[in-house]
Amino acid sequence: xxxxxxxxxxxxxxxxxxxxxxxxxxxxxxxxxxxxxxxxxxxxxxxxxxxxxxxxxxxxxxxxxxxxxxxxxxxxxxxxxxxxxxxxxxxxxxxxxxxxxxxxxxxxxxxxxxxxxxxxxxxxxxxxxxxxxxxxxxxxxxxxxxxxxxxxxxxxxxxxxxxxxxxxxxxxxxxxxxxxxxxxxxxxxxxxxxxxxxxxxxxxxxxxxxxxxxxxxxxxxxxxxxxxxxxxxxxxxxxxxxxxxxxxxxxxxxxxxxxxxxxxxxxxxxxxxxxxxxxxxxxxxxxxxxxxxxxxxxxxxxxxxxxxxxxxxxxxxxxxxxxxxxxxxxxxxxxxxxxxxxxxxxxxxxxxxxxxxxxxxxxxxxxxxxxxxxxxxxxxxxxxxxxxxxxxxxxxxxxxxxxxxxxxxxxxxxxxxxxxxxxxxxxxxxxxxxxxxxxxxxxxxxxxxxxxxxxxxxxxxxxxxxxxxxxxxxxxxxxxxxxxxxxxxxxxxxxxxxxxxxxxxxxxxxxxxxxxxxxxxxxxxxxxxxxxxxxxxxxxxxxxxxxxxxxxxxxxxxxxxxxxxxxxxxxxxxxxxxxxxxxxxxxxxxxxxxxxxxxxxxxxxxxxxxxxxxxxxxxxxxxxxxxxxxxxxxxxxxxxxxxxxxxxxxxxxxxxxxxxxxxxxxxxxxxxxxxxxxxxxxxxxxxxxxxxxxxxxxxxxxxxxxxxxxxxxxxxxxxxxxxxxxxxxxxxxxxxxxxxxxxxxxxxxxxxxxx
Numbered sequence: 001x002x003x004x005x006x007x008x009x010x011x012x013x014x015x016x017x018x019x020x021x022x023x024x025x026x027x028x029x030x031x032x033x034x035x036x037x038x039x040x041x042x043x044x045x046x047x048x049x050x051x052x053x054x055x056x057x058x059x060x061x062x063x064x065x066x067x068x069x070x071x072x073x074x075x076x077x078x079x080x081x082x083x084x085x086x087x088x089x090x091x092x093x094x095x096x097x098x099x100x101x102x103x104x105x106x107x108x109x110x111x112x113x114x115x116x117x118x119x120x121x122x123x124x125x126x127x128x129x130x131x132x133x134x135x136x137x138x139x140x141x142x143x144x145x146x147x148x149x150x151x152x153x154x155x156x157x158x159x160x161x162x163x164x165x166x167x168x169x170x171x172x173x174x175x176x177x178x179x180x181x182x183x184x185x186x187x188x189x190x191x192x193x194x195x196x197x198x199x200x201x202x203x204x205x206x207x208x209x210x211x212x213x214x215x216x217x218x219x220x221x222x223x224x225x226x227x228x229x230x231x232x233x234x235x236x237x238x239x240x241x242x243x244x245x246x247x248x249x250x251x252x253x254x255x256x257x258x259x260x261x262x263x264x265x266x267x268x269x270x271x272x273x274x275x276x277x278x279x280x281x282x283x284x285x286x287x288x289x290x291x292x293x294x295x296x297x298x299x300x301x302x303x304x305x306x307x308x309x310x311x312x313x314x315x316x317x318x319x320x321x322x323x324x325x326x327x328x329x330x331x332x333x334x335x336x337x338x339x340x341x342x343x344x345x346x347x348x349x350x351x352x353x354x355x356x357x358x359x360x361x362x363x364x365x366x367x368x369x370x371x372x373x374x375x376x377x378x379x380x381x382x383x384x385x386x387x388x389x390x391x392x393x394x395x396x397x398x399x400x401x402x403x404x405x406x407x408x409x410x411x412x413x414x415x416x417x418x419x420x421x422x423x424x425x426x427x428x429x430x431x432x433x434x435x436x437x438x439x440x441x442x443x444x445x446x447x448x449x450x451x452x453x454x455x456x457x458x459x460x461x462x463x464x465x466x467x468x469x470x471x472x473x474x475x476x477x478x479x480x481x482x483x484x485x486x487x488x489x490x491x492x493x494x495x496x497x498x499x500x501x502x503x504x505x506x507x508x509x510x511x512x513x514x515x516x517x518x519x520x521x522x523x524x525x526x527x528x529x530x531x532x533x534x535x536x537x538x539x540x541x542x543x544x545x546x547x548x549x550x551x552x553x554x555x556x557x558x559x560x561x562x563x564x565x566x567x568x569x570x571x572x573x574x575x576x577x578x579x580x581x582x583x584x585x586x587x588x589x590x591x592x593x594x595x596x597x598x599x600x601x602x603x604x605x606x607x608x609x610x611x612x613x614x615x616x617x618x619x620x621x622x623x624x625x626x627x628x629x630x631x632x633x634x635x636x637x638x639x640x641x642x643x644x645x646x647x648x649x650x651x652x653x654x655x656x657x658x659x660x661x662x663x664x665x666x667x668x669x670x671x672x673x674x675x676x677x678x679x680x681x682x683x684x685x686x687x688x689x690x691x692x693x694x695x696x697x698x699x700x701x702x703x704x705x706x707x708x709x710x711x712x713x714x715x716x717x718x719x720x721x722x723x724x725x726x727x728x729x730x731x732x733x734x735x736x737x738x739x740x741x742x743x744x745x746x747x748x749x750x751x752x753x754x755x
Contacts, residue, residue: 100149221654229645270298274287275336304398497520520543536574698727
C-alpha cells in the first residue's frame with residue numbers, strides 16, 4: 001500500500017488512514033445534520049434575543065458545512081474533505097466569537113443556548129484537520145467560548161454554572177475529539193503494518209518462487225540434460241539422442257517464451273498429454289484412464305500437468321532401467337484417474353523392486369525428480385511403494401487447492417492479521433486508554449449530577465444512587481472483553497437509564513426540572529458506548545425507555561421528548577460510529593488482503609522470471625553447445641563423449657552441492673576428474689547461513705585436496721546444520737585414507753590411515 005501525499009492530524013495518510021478519515025468526516029457531517037434538525041426550533045425561538053443577522057449566518061455556516069461534509073465525504077479529494085472539516089470547526093469558532101456582539105436581550109435565564117449543543121461537533125471536526133496539539137487548543141477554546149456565550153445570553157456569567165457547563169461539554173467533546181485522533185492514528189499504524197506485511201509477504205513469495213523454479217530446473221537438468229549427456233558419453237544411438245536433445249532445447253525455448261503460467265488443460269487434454277509422455281518413452285506400456293463424476297469440469301494448469309508428466313516420465317524411465325531382471329518379463333501399466341478437483345496417476349510394474357530405505361542420499365532420480373518435484377507442486381504429492389522382488393508402484397496425486405473447478409494459484413499465506421481490525425482496539429477502548437476514557441466519562445457524568453444537585457438540593461441521596469448505577473454500567477462496558485457484549489449485560493445496561501431516571505427524579509415535580517434531565521444525558525453517553533460495542537438495538541431501547549420515564553414518570557410529557565433529542569442524537573452517533581467503522585474496517589481488510597495477494601503475485605512473477613532467466617542463461621552457457629552438437633544426430637567423437645561425461649558430472653555436482661559450484665572449485669573438480677579421480681560432492685545445508693569468509697575457507701580447503709589428488713576417490717560432504725563438524729573431506733588414495741574435518745570456526749584437523 002502506497003501512502004498518499006497528504007496528512008491527517010499530522011500523520012501521513014495511506015489507504016487505511018484516508019478511508020477512515022473519510023468515514024469520520026461522514027460521521028461528523030451526519031451528526032451535524034441530525035443536530036441541526038434537533039435544534040432548529042430552539043434556534044428560531046432564540047433568534048429574537050440576537051441581532052437579525054447572527055442566527056441565519058451561524059446556522060448556515062455550521063450546519064451547511066456539515067451537510068456538505070455528509071454528502072461529499074467519499075466523493076471529493078481528501079484535501080477537500082479536510083477543508084470542509086476545517087470549515088465546520090472555523091464556522092463554530094466564528095459563530096461563538098460573533099455571538100457576544102449579537103446579543104440584544106440576555107433573557108434566556110436557565111435554558112441552555114442552542115449553540116452550546118454543537119461545540120463537540122466543531123471540536124471533533126478540528127481533530128480531522130489539525131495536528132493533535134492544535135486540535136486540543138481548539139477544543140478548549142470552543143468549549144470555553146460556548147460556555148461563556150451560554151452564560152452571557154442567560155443574563156450573566158457565573159463561575160459555577162460556567163465551570164459545570166465547561167466540564168460537561170469538555171468531557172463529551174474531548175472524548176469525541178480524542179477518539180477521532182486515536183482512530184486516525186491507529187489507521188496510520190494499520191497502513192504501516194500493512195506495508196510491512198506486504199514487504200514480508202513479497203519476500204517470502206519471492207523466495208518460495210525461486211525455490212520452486214530451482215527445483216523445477218533441477219528436475220529438468222536431471223531428467224533431460226544429464227540423462228542425454230550420460231547416454232551420449234556411453235555412445236548410445238545417435239538418432240534417439242538427437243531427438244532427446246532437440247526436445248530439451250525446445251523446452252528451454254518454450255520456457256523463455258511463455259514463462260511459468262500458460263494455458264489450462266481440460267480433463268481430456270491432461271489425459272492426452274500424460275498418454276503422449278508415456279508413449280514417447282515406450283509405446284508398449286499399458287495406459288488406462290478413469291473418468292469420475294465431475295471430470296468434465298476439471299481444469300489443470302499447463303504447468304501443473306507438465307510437472308506431473310515430468311515426474312511420470314522419470315518413474316517410467318526408472319522402471320525401464322532398473323525394474324527388469326534376468327529372465328524376468330516385466331509388465332508395466334499407467335492408470336490416470338480424473339475427478340472433481342483432483343488428478344491421480346499410478347505407475348505400476350511387477351519388476352525387481354528395491355528397498356526404499358536403502359536408496360543412497362546422493363541418488364537423485366526418485367528423491368528429486370519424483371518426490372521433491374511433486375511436493376513442490378501446490379496441492380501435489382508422490383508416494384513410492386516397492387520391495388525387492390515385489391515390483392514398484394509410484395503414485396502421483398494433485399488436488400485442486402481451491403476446492404472448485406477453476407485453477408488455483410498458490411503461494412505463501414498472506415493474512416492481514418485479525419488484531420489490527422478489531423473495532424474496540426481501534427477506538428482506544430482497551431488497556432490504559434480504555435481506563436482513561438472511562439475516567440473522563442465518569443467525571444463528565446459527575447458534573448451533570450452536580451448540576452442537578454444544585455437545582456434540587458433535597459434530592460441528593462437518590463441522585464448519588466443513580467450516579468452509582470450509571471458508573472457501574474460505564475465500568476462494565478469498558479471492562480468486559482467480549483464483543484459484542486453478552487446480551488444479559490446489554491439488557492442490564494439498557495435498564496439503568498429508566499431506573500436511574502426514576503430514582504433521581506422521584507418526588508420531583510415537572511416544574512422543578514430546568515435546563516436538562518441529567519440522567520438522560522448521562523445514560524446517552526453510556527448507551528453510545530454500548531452501541532459501539534455492538535449492541536445498538538439495546539442502546540436504542542434504553543434511550544427510548546429513559547425518555548418515556550421522563551415523560552410519564554416525571555410528568556414532563558412532550559417536553560421530555562424535546563429535552564431528549566440531543567441524547568438521542570448521541571446514541572444515534574454511537575450506532576453510526578459502529579456501522580461506519582465496521583463497514584470501513586471490512587473494506588480495509590479486504591483491501592489489505594487484495595493488496596497483499598497482489599504484492600505476493602507480483603513478487604512471485606518477478607522472482608520466477610529472474611530465476612528462470614538465470615537458470616536458462618547458465619544452461620545456455622554450459623549445456624546448450626553440447627546439446628546442439630548431439631541434436632545434429634551425427635554421433636560424437638571420443639573427446640566429445642568424454643566432455644559429455646565431465647559436463648554431466650558437473651551438472652550433478654550443481655544439484656547435489658550447489659554451495660560447492662564456484663568457478664574455481666568447478667575447475668579444480670574438472671581437473672581432478674581429468675586425472676582419473678572419482679569426485680563426489682554432497683551438500684546437506686550446513687553452509688546455508690554461514691558467513692562468506694567461512695564458505696571461502698571450506699572451498700579453498702576442498703580445492704587444495706582436489707589439486708593434490710592424482711588417483712582414487714574424494715568425497716566432500718557439507719554436514720547438516722547443528723552438527724559438531726561443519727564439513728568433511730574423505731580422500732581414499734593409493735595406500736592411504738585421510739579424513740579432514742572442518743570446524744565451524746574454519747579450523748581443520750586431519751586423521752590419516754596408512755593401512
